[in-house]
Amino acid sequence: MQAPKPIKRFAEIFAALPGIGPRQAIRLAFYFIQQGVDFAHTTAGVIADLRKIKLCRQCFYIHENPSGLCDICEDKKRDMGVIAVVEKETDVMSIENTGKFNGRYLIIGDLRKTGVLETEQRLRLQSLKTWIEKEMGGKAKEIIIALNPNPQSDLIASLIKEELKNLALKTTRLGRGIPSGGEIEFADEETLGSALERRG
Amino acid sequence: MQAPKPIKRFAEIFAALPGIGPRQAIRLAFYFIQQGVDFAHTTAGVIADLRKIKLCRQCFYIHENPSGLCDICEDKKRDMGVIAVVEKETDVMSIENTGKFNGRYLIIGDLRKTGVLETEQRLRLQSLKTWIEKEMGGKAKEIIIALNPNPQSDLIASLIKEELKNLALKTTRLGRGIPSGGEIEFADEETLGSALERRG
Numbered sequence: 001m002q003a004p005k006p007i008k009r010f011a012e013i014f015a016a017l018p019g020i021g022p023r024q025a026i027r028l029a030f031y032f033i034q035q036g037v038d039f040a041h042t043t044a045g046v047i048a049d050l051r052k053i054k055l056c057r058q059c060f061y062i063h064e065n066p067s068g069l070c071d072i073c074e075d076k077k078r079d080m081g082v083i084a085v086v087e088k089e090t091d092v093m094s095i096e097n098t099g100k101f102n103g104r105y106l107i108i109g110d111l112r113k114t115g116v117l118e119t120e121q122r123l124r125l126q127s128l129k130t131w132i133e134k135e136m137g138g139k140a141k142e143i144i145i146a147l148n149p150n151p152q153s154d155l156i157a158s159l160i161k162e163e164l165k166n167l168a169l170k171t172t173r174l175g176r177g178i179p180s181g182g183e184i185e186f187a188d189e190e191t192l193g194s195a196l197e198r199r200g
Numbered sequence: 201m202q203a204p205k206p207i208k209r210f211a212e213i214f215a216a217l218p219g220i221g222p223r224q225a226i227r228l229a230f231y232f233i234q235q236g237v238d239f240a241h242t243t244a245g246v247i248a249d250l251r252k253i254k255l256c257r258q259c260f261y262i263h264e265n266p267s268g269l270c271d272i273c274e275d276k277k278r279d280m281g282v283i284a285v286v287e288k289e290t291d292v293m294s295i296e297n298t299g300k301f302n303g304r305y306l307i308i309g310d311l312r313k314t315g316v317l318e319t320e321q322r323l324r325l326q327s328l329k330t331w332i333e334k335e336m337g338g339k340a341k342e343i344i345i346a347l348n349p350n351p352q353s354d355l356i357a358s359l360i361k362e363e364l365k366n367l368a369l370k371t372t373r374l375g376r377g378i379p380s381g382g383e384i385e386f387a388d389e390e391t392l393g394s395a396l397e398r399r400g
Binding site: 003004005006007009010013014017018019020024026027028029030031032033037040041042043044045046047048049050051052053055062063064088089090093 | 203204206207209210213214217218219220224226227228229230231232233237240241242243244245246247248249250251252253255262263264288289290293
């Protein structure tokens with residue numbers, strides 16, 4: 001049975017959003033129809049309002065500042081010489097929530113399964129280089145490659161390290177080991193191995 | 201760390217949609233921001249276009265017809281005396297896809313966990329009664345209570361049966377048993393019991 005055109009068009013768009021499949025897209029369409037016109041209007045509005053959000057010209061994090069820089073890059077109290085390279089915006093939010101990091105970021109963008117740096121990612125690294133050269137005389141204090149610990153990212157991390165060599169006094173990665181509240185018994189070999197290597 | 205207001209508002213609305221949690225709502229916000237203004241515009245558009253969809257005044261299925269009736273209720277070739285009472289629109293679509301049913305429907309609406317008929321559901325049953333009285337002289341040929349087979353729905357089904365008694369020559373429910381491709385070994389007792397009772 002064919003759904004009416006407005007539902008089909010809605011489902012096509014929504015089924016392509018991350019984490020939403022064709023079935024949920026149809027369910028959402030019916031949900032909107034049941035909620036009525038005002039709710040659809042509100043939802044359309046919150047989507048349209050996202051246009052106010054821009055990406056920082058330095059680190060590519062989100063912001064609404066006229067300067068073109070995000071709150072983190074604008075904050076003079078942060079350590080300007082320490083840069084964490086992360087994959088996505090939510091990683092910045094998670095790290096900020098720890099309250100343990102006072103440097104700046106570079107968001108490199110979603111890592112696909114290709115195991116290579118894509119054009120957009122190369123451009124962002126290039127912009128980091130320019131920024132280190134201009135602002136830090138060619139050498140950052142530290143670059144932390146803060147990618148998820150998995151074989152894919154390990155490969156990308158070494159590519160990034162290669163790209164950025166000679167641009168920092170030291171290049172580090174996040175510590176690996178047993179997570180807080182985790183149990184040795186249930187840790188996989190890889191994790192337990194890292195925990196042993198990085199004991200201290 | 202606080203997200204900018206447009207992202208927070210977006211996340212509030214989207215986290216409340218069925219099947220989308222707070223984390224996915226944030227991910228979706230970033231996705232829209234990365235896709236850019238045109239994509240947000242298209243998406244807002246497909247949501248707004250759902251206003252063209254109306255609910256059938258007889259069976260509460262969706263339609264776009266000026267008559268106020270859905271395509272199924274308008275179709276004179278269907279058996280007007282057989283009515284399947286279903287929970288939701290997607291159930292209609294699933295039954296239509298089998299090509300095995302040629303009657304009409306009544307969508308009773310989402311069954312909550314309360315185990316009672318809510319006001320909206322009582323109104324819809326009332327409208328079915330009026331419709332049977334006006335169009336079928338007070339007796340439908342058959343009412344099929346096509347709710348999901350589970351203890352909650354069983355209770356509601358018996359309430360509906362009570363509400364509709366004397367309005368149909370027979371009232372039936374969907375067959376229960378081992379699904380096609382299923383295995384006896386893995387069927388739960390309830391299902392296997394039904395399959396035995398309804399053998400034939």
